[in-house]
Amino acid sequence: MKELKGELPPLKSLRGFEAAARLGSVSMAADELSLTHPAISHQIKMLEEHLGYPLFERAGRHIQLNAEGKFYYGYIRKALETLLEGQEALTKRWEERPFRVQAYITLSIKWLAGRLNRFRNLAPHIDLHLNTSGIDWEFDEDNADIAIIYSDKKIPDGYGWTSLFESKIFPVCSPKLANENSLSAVDLNNLPLLIVNSESDFWNWDQWFHSAGVAHHEGKGNLSVDTLAVALEMACAGEGIALVNGPVADGDLASGRLVRPINHMCKGKGEWGLIYQENMMDDLRVKLFLDWVCEEAGNL
Amino acid sequence: MKELKGELPPLKSLRGFEAAARLGSVSMAADELSLTHPAISHQIKMLEEHLGYPLFERAGRHIQLNAEGKFYYGYIRKALETLLEGQEALTKRWEERPFRVQAYITLSIKWLAGRLNRFRNLAPHIDLHLNTSGIDWEFDEDNADIAIIYSDKKIPDGYGWTSLFESKIFPVCSPKLANENSLSAVDLNNLPLLIVNSESDFWNWDQWFHSAGVAHHEGKGNLSVDTLAVALEMACAGEGIALVNGPVADGDLASGRLVRPINHMCKGKGEWGLIYQENMMDDLRVKLFLDWVCEEAGNL
DNA sequence: ACAATAAGTAAAAATAATTTACCAATAAGC
DNA sequence: GCTTATTGGTAAATTATTTTTACTTATTGT
Numbered sequence: 001m002k003e004l005k006g007e008l009p010p011l012k013s014l015r016g017f018e019a020a021a022r023l024g025s026v027s028m029a030a031d032e033l034s035l036t037h038p039a040i041s042h043q044i045k046m047l048e049e050h051l052g053y054p055l056f057e058r059a060g061r062h063i064q065l066n067a068e069g070k071f072y073y074g075y076i077r078k079a080l081e082t083l084l085e086g087q088e089a090l091t092k093r094w095e096e097r098p099f100r101v102q103a104y105i106t107l108s109i110k111w112l113a114g115r116l117n118r119f120r121n122l123a124p125h126i127d128l129h130l131n132t133s134g135i136d137w138e139f140d141e142d143n144a145d146i147a148i149i150y151s152d153k154k155i156p157d158g159y160g161w162t163s164l165f166e167s168k169i170f171p172v173c174s175p176k177l178a179n180e181n182s183l184s185a186v187d188l189n190n191l192p193l194l195i196v197n198s199e200s201d202f203w204n205w206d207q208w209f210h211s212a213g214v215a216h217h218e219g220k221g222n223l224s225v226d227t228l229a230v231a232l233e234m235a236c237a238g239e240g241i242a243l244v245n246g247p248v249a250d251g252d253l254a255s256g257r258l259v260r261p262i263n264h265m266c267k268g269k270g271e272w273g274l275i276y277q278e279n280m281m282d283d284l285r286v287k288l289f290l291d292w293v294c295e296e297a298g299n300l
Numbered sequence: 301m302k303e304l305k306g307e308l309p310p311l312k313s314l315r316g317f318e319a320a321a322r323l324g325s326v327s328m329a330a331d332e333l334s335l336t337h338p339a340i341s342h343q344i345k346m347l348e349e350h351l352g353y354p355l356f357e358r359a360g361r362h363i364q365l366n367a368e369g370k371f372y373y374g375y376i377r378k379a380l381e382t383l384l385e386g387q388e389a390l391t392k393r394w395e396e397r398p399f400r401v402q403a404y405i406t407l408s409i410k411w412l413a414g415r416l417n418r419f420r421n422l423a424p425h426i427d428l429h430l431n432t433s434g435i436d437w438e439f440d441e442d443n444a445d446i447a448i449i450y451s452d453k454k455i456p457d458g459y460g461w462t463s464l465f466e467s468k469i470f471p472v473c474s475p476k477l478a479n480e481n482s483l484s485a486v487d488l489n490n491l492p493l494l495i496v497n498s499e500s501d502f503w504n505w506d507q508w509f510h511s512a513g514v515a516h517h518e519g520k521g522n523l524s525v526d527t528l529a530v531a532l533e534m535a536c537a538g539e540g541i542a543l544v545n546g547p548v549a550d551g552d553l554a555s556g557r558l559v560r561p562i563n564h565m566c567k568g569k570g571e572w573g574l575i576y577q578e579n580m581m582d583d584l585r586v587k588l589f590l591d592w593v594c595e596e597a598g599n600l
Numbered sequence: 601a602c603a604a605t606a607a608g609t610a611a612a613a614a615t616a617a618t619t620t621a622c623c624a625a626t627a628a629g630c
Numbered sequence: 631g632c633t634t635a636t637t638g639g640t641a642a643a644t645t646a647t648t649t650t651t652a653c654t655t656a657t658t659g660t
Contacts, residue, residue, distance in 0.1 A: 006384040011311035061606040075386020086375020361637040
């Protein structure tokens, strides 16, 4: 796109010119724009001086556009209308822009997926984009407006945090596997564990065994997967024991697809919550989503 | 036309936004507009604050329009282009606007009409409008840019005056009438005089007779007309004697259609000249016309 | 002729824009 | 890997612009 060539008129004077031209009166224009009449008079003078010739006929105590003024008015009016139109269209576009929610894939499948229809009923005008593919464990503020994450770090300045679930770490497996085997923590070492290939899962298993007073020695027949969602599905299928942190197994426990073979539970270092940039609190959609998630989490 | 509704953006910031958006750089925009980069930075900030959301993505030390910014840019660009386009069209229109010349009907017929083609050759781009129908004896500044008039008044402030012809008052008639009659001023009282129904013509006859040392007594067979041009035509036809002031009979005297029955001539109170508003001297067309008329009048 | 209304003008006041001087972040060069 | 140059952002100070106040002129209506 090329550079604009030509000297633009004094832009501030355009409003005054438009109003005075339309109303045929300096005083009325001043009233409309909440200014005094000399201000309008001066604005018109500036514009006429910029152009080099008059736009109004001063007949007695009234002013009226002359032929050139009438001709010019059309352009000014169009330009100002374009500005307002653009602003309006932009605002509409802004209000309809996607609302980007970031959540881990497992939480999305096991907790969000079954609930999101309720949010969409609540706020059908919001164009929600759920982003689960983020490689990042942390809040990706460039690609999300809000995120549900598990964090054990201090929330940096400029970010808001709303707690959702406390960290509850416990093993789950299929009812069949639980019934066929004994129920002490030590015995888990002899069953196939479904290990998720992440630092936090390694830490969680260690922590759980440690808090149960049992040494965690790498058992045989363990399976490593890269997503908890997969591990849970395998647990349902009786392939082994998965360790969950938070609400991701709640649905399967309620339906009986999974059970807790041992009641022991420990806490992780962090907690589940919603994270967002503080200035996003002005955004109505953030407020709505935040309240809704809290309600769903039973955390009012 | 209805009032513009909606709050316009800070108009001064539009130029800065346009340049920065187009160039993708605050500094380059500042260079283009001969400002410093904080000025552009501030303009952009004003615009973003007015809208309530950002238009640029700040990635490191570079800026780039975001999706909304790109969308908005189209409108801003269009509005600014409309302003420039209007200005250009207006200037063109202004330069091509009619050049309005006021002249008495008789001078127009007897002096201007035969010469004007030369001016049109000289300045073919000028859209000359000759106005002779003005009832006014004086300069009608609302309807003319320049006028050729006879004036015996002081030229008011704010007006320019250029002398053309001195006042020369003398009688004319057809050669036939002149040859058939005696040639003394007294005798004119006995011939049919063609009196133009205007104060100045009454005064001219009186003045002429008085300066010739003859009493002017209302003769018989006089004819009153309302335009000197008609009186001159009647004089050509031998109907009587007309009195002229200035160059209006020069053409007919040269061609022999009219003669001066008596050589006596007197002066009126004023002179012929060009009158115009002083600020019109900036107008090239006024200068051109003025010079041309002076040349035609042999008054260089 | 007089008051009332509208617009123009000039100086003062108020407001807005720009610059200067600084900082922070990034990219490039050694 | 450290330094340097470039780019953008910020805040206070300066400068420029806009607006107002107070007054004048001109016209309209009574």
